[in-house]
Amino acid sequence: MKQVDIIVTGEFVVKDAFSHPISDGAVAILGDEIEFVGQRSECLAHYRGQRYIERPKGLVIPGLINAHTHAPMTLFRGLADDLPLKTWLEEHIFPREARLTPDLIALGTELACAEMIRSGTTSFIDMYLFEDTICEVISRVGLRAWLGEGLFDFPSPAFPSGFEALEETRRLLDKWGDHPKITITVDPHTPYTCGHDLLRRAGEVADEMGALLVIHLSETEWEVAEIQRRYRRTPARYLDDLGLLGPRTIAVHVVHPTEDEIGLLSERGVKVVHCPESNQKLGSGVAPVAKMLDAGVRVLLGTDGAASNNDLNMFGEMGSAARLSKGIGCDPTALPATHAFAMATMWAGEALGISGLGTLSPGAPADLAVLDLDSPHLRPCYNPVSHLVYCATAGDVQDLICGGEIVMEDFELTTIDEEDLFMRVEKVASELT
Numbered sequence: 001m002k003q004v005d006i007i008v009t010g011e012f013v014v015k016d017a018f019s020h021p022i023s024d025g026a027v028a029i030l031g032d033e034i035e036f037v038g039q040r041s042e043c044l045a046h047y048r049g050q051r052y053i054e055r056p057k058g059l060v061i062p063g064l065i066n067a068h069t070h071a072p073m074t075l076f077r078g079l080a081d082d083l084p085l086k087t088w089l090e091e092h093i094f095p096r097e098a099r100l101t102p103d104l105i106a107l108g109t110e111l112a113c114a115e116m117i118r119s120g121t122t123s124f125i126d127m128y129l130f131e132d133t134i135c136e137v138i139s140r141v142g143l144r145a146w147l148g149e150g151l152f153d154f155p156s157p158a159f160p161s162g163f164e165a166l167e168e169t170r171r172l173l174d175k176w177g178d179h180p181k182i183t184i185t186v187d188p189h190t191p192y193t194c195g196h197d198l199l200r201r202a203g204e205v206a207d208e209m210g211a212l213l214v215i216h217l218s219e220t221e222w223e224v225a226e227i228q229r230r231y232r233r234t235p236a237r238y239l240d241d242l243g244l245l246g247p248r249t250i251a252v253h254v255v256h257p258t259e260d261e262i263g264l265l266s267e268r269g270v271k272v273v274h275c276p277e278s279n280q281k282l283g284s285g286v287a288p289v290a291k292m293l294d295a296g297v298r299v300l301l302g303t304d305g306a307a308s309n310n311d312l313n314m315f316g317e318m319g320s321a322a323r324l325s326k327g328i329g330c331d332p333t334a335l336p337a338t339h340a341f342a343m344a345t346m347w348a349g350e351a352l353g354i355s356g357l358g359t360l361s362p363g364a365p366a367d368l369a370v371l372d373l374d375s376p377h378l379r380p381c382y383n384p385v386s387h388l389v390y391c392a393t394a395g396d397v398q399d400l401i402c403g404g405e406i407v408m409e410d411f412e413l414t415t416i417d418e419e420d421l422f423m424r425v426e427k428v429a430s431e432l433t
């Protein structure tokens, strides 16, 4: 019998989006990696656990990967809705962001982490301000994250210029480069809020660091027209001319690409993050996901910030993505559940370059969630992946493990004191309004 740290058992284990689920399955975890995935009987015959999480009605899945967040924006959740993007940003969000301090950033991040843990997310890609503070919170809470300081041509609440924020990116890399769950990225905000000098320099720094470059792209028709007006090119062509498109580029939204741009993104190996709920709520349009997938573009899934969604729940995002593709294509076969689940797990893991991330397989990071299937909306359960996309909710998540660390057990968070957190959030919320 081999000794392992944790053995998790369940009614079903979903190894990945495309494999047949294992009935009466088990996962054995040693350190921060998965040691075994298979039948419960086989697991218990060969492994002895230091701890056991036994869920006879549990559905064990790879931890979800939220490929686009602005974590601290949870503090602005529901503050201003149903407004045109420009009014929403300029009259409600920007003035409040100008008052952000590292303490508020830490608070918003902790709230975001609590929400993500409760909704099955183990990894996320974050672009915001004061990212060093966000890294501190993540390291305490125990999630896995890719984080980049937002770069703009104008002063941000954190830095007087984009070039100084870029220097911060290097400092972040020095400080957090060896952390097992934190990776630093280079994050120019958009092609229209960064000038070409800043964009080019950001691309060079990303290349020097071997880092991912994360940028919002073609979110609105206004942006496409503005880039055309300024540079006489489509946004993706413009970024390509600056040398910014490649396999380490993560382009967020891509709601309004031309056929030419879809071909270009595919050719360059750019990863696209689809944010269906944010795009709907801000009236930005619907990204042509099925078309991009057909063209060979790797598409991931993200919530965007909680001010424009208004939650960080990837179950909602998977369901929205799958339904929206069918609705706009008048095609019920568009974006099947397997693909929506792959976008939120294994395809994101591949894009992030960690072997096995987004799957439950030996040697993969020990990132998993267990859902409680003992609920009316989840019975009967013929096809667990269908349930994950079309009927599971955040409240079904019972346990969450990230890198072998248990961050929620039997609905109780282990690294966040929620009662204290909510009290601090309410106090700040009254000051923000």
Ligand SMILES: [Zn+2]
Binding pocket: 068, 069, 070, 216, 252, 304, 305
């Ligand atoms: Zn965003």
